[in-house]
Amino acid sequence: xxxxxxxxxxxxxxxxxxxxxxxxxxxxxxxxxxxxxxxxxxxxxxxxxxxxxxxxxxxxxxxxxxxxxxxxxxxxxxxxxxxxxxxxxxxxxxxxxxxxxxxxxxxxxxxxxx
Amino acid sequence: xxxxxxxxxxxxxxxxxxxxxxxxxxxxxxxxxxxxxxxxxxxxxxxxxxxxxxxxxxxxxxxxxxxxxxxxxxxxxxxxxxxxxxxxxxxxxxxxxxxxxxxxxxxxxxx
Numbered sequence: 305x306x307x308x309x310x311x312x313x314x315x316x317x318x319x320x321x322x323x324x325x326x327x328x329x330x331x332x333x334x335x336x337x338x339x340x341x342x343x344x345x346x347x348x349x350x351x352x353x354x355x356x357x358x359x360x361x362x363x364x365x366x367x368x369x370x371x372x373x374x375x376x377x378x379x380x381x382x383x384x385x386x387x388x389x390x391x392x393x394x395x396x397x398x399x400x401x402x403x404x405x406x407x408x409x410x411x412x413x414x415x416x417x418x
Numbered sequence: 419x420x421x422x423x424x425x426x427x428x429x430x431x432x433x434x435x436x437x438x439x440x441x442x443x444x445x446x447x448x449x450x451x452x453x454x455x456x457x458x459x460x461x462x463x464x465x466x467x468x469x470x471x472x473x474x475x476x477x478x479x480x481x482x483x484x485x486x487x488x489x490x491x492x493x494x495x496x497x498x499x500x501x502x503x504x505x506x507x508x509x510x511x512x513x514x515x516x517x518x519x520x521x522x523x524x525x526x527x528x529x
Contacts, residue, residue, distance in 0.1 A: 337517075347461070347506065347519040395460055406451055406463025407508075 308410035310396050316416045322384040325413045328377055329398030337407060338371055338381050339395040347395075353379065365390075386417045422509050424520030432528050437494040439523035441507030450490045451508040452481060455522070461506060464492075499527050 309328040317323050329336050337352040351361040353373045361371070368387070373379040383390055393414050397407040422443045431437050441450065449468045453461040465474055467483035467490060474481045478501075480493040490509075494501055507520040 339519075346521045349517055349519075352517070397461075406453075406466060407461075408463065409460040412460050 308396055308398050308408050310394075310410035310413050312413060313411065314414045314416075316418065317386055319387055319417055320385040321417075322382065323386045323390075323415060323417075325381040325394050325396075325415070327379045327381070327396030327410060329379070329396070330408055331377065333398035333400055333408070334376070335399045335401065336373060336379050337397040337399075338379070339397065339409075340392045341395060341412075342392045350381070383415075386415075388417045391416050422507070422518065422520055424507055424523055426523055427521065428524050428526070430526045430528055431497055433499060434496050437497050437501070437525055439492050439505050439507075439525075441490045441509065441520050443488045443509050443511075445488065445511055447487050447490075447509045447511055449510050450483060451510075452490075452492050453506045453508060453519075454503050455506065456503040459503075461519075494525075497525070497527055499529070501525060502527050 308330055311326045315323060335352060335354050338350040340348045340350055348363055350363045351371045352359055356373045356376055369383055371381045381394060393412045395409050395412045397409045399405050399407045422441060424441045429437055449466055451466045452464040454464055455461045465481050467481055470487050471485045472483040478495045482491045490507060492505055502525060504522040504524045506522045
């Protein structure tokens with residue numbers, strides 16, 4: 305298995321632009337998580353899905369952030385409009401059941417908003 | 419979300435010395451996981467502890483879960499340069515609890 309695949313690896317965008325981050329979880333995993341990592345705040349859970357259904361989105365910073373999981377093999381995290389404070393590394397992770405097994409993380413997307 | 423503290427935040431050790439990081443919860447946990455993140459990399463799952471007093475070993479790494487299931491530790495014997503990185507705990511309390519990683523312990527190895 306190729307693991308969790310995220311794209312793009314790096315994204316530099318101007319403030320106000322829309323940004324879309326993509327994730328392909330491991331086949332067969334039924335839970336998917338979006339995390340944001342910064343030096344100041346560490347690893348923050350933004351949202352997680354179970355069987356493609358959003359379970360907890362309380363970590364989504366504000367209405368500028370939205371996430372979708374149209375099917376078991378694909379998820380997107382969208383920021384519109386982007387702001388400099390959104391600059392961070394965004395990780396996608398997947399797992400079986402969400403608790404009993406460890407999470408497998410993707411390589412992340414490093415987002416820089418200028 | 420549950421209150422969990424991971425200490426220390428940073429640790430510098432000479433290569434060959436031992437290293438320990440602790441994850442302390444104010445409430446009883448159902449299980450806990452440990453992850454390692456190399457500089458510039460992504461978190462990688464190391465192990466899960468479930469039972470009270472459980473001890474698991476992976477080569478030079480020893481993981482413990484406290485008898486009260488409120489504390490856990492990761493101990494590395496005779497550190498090597500490959501151990502550099504940040505070690506995170508991920509505690510679980512109950513089905514409805516928000517999943518929150520500890521802040522992590524960043525390990526630096528001095529040659």
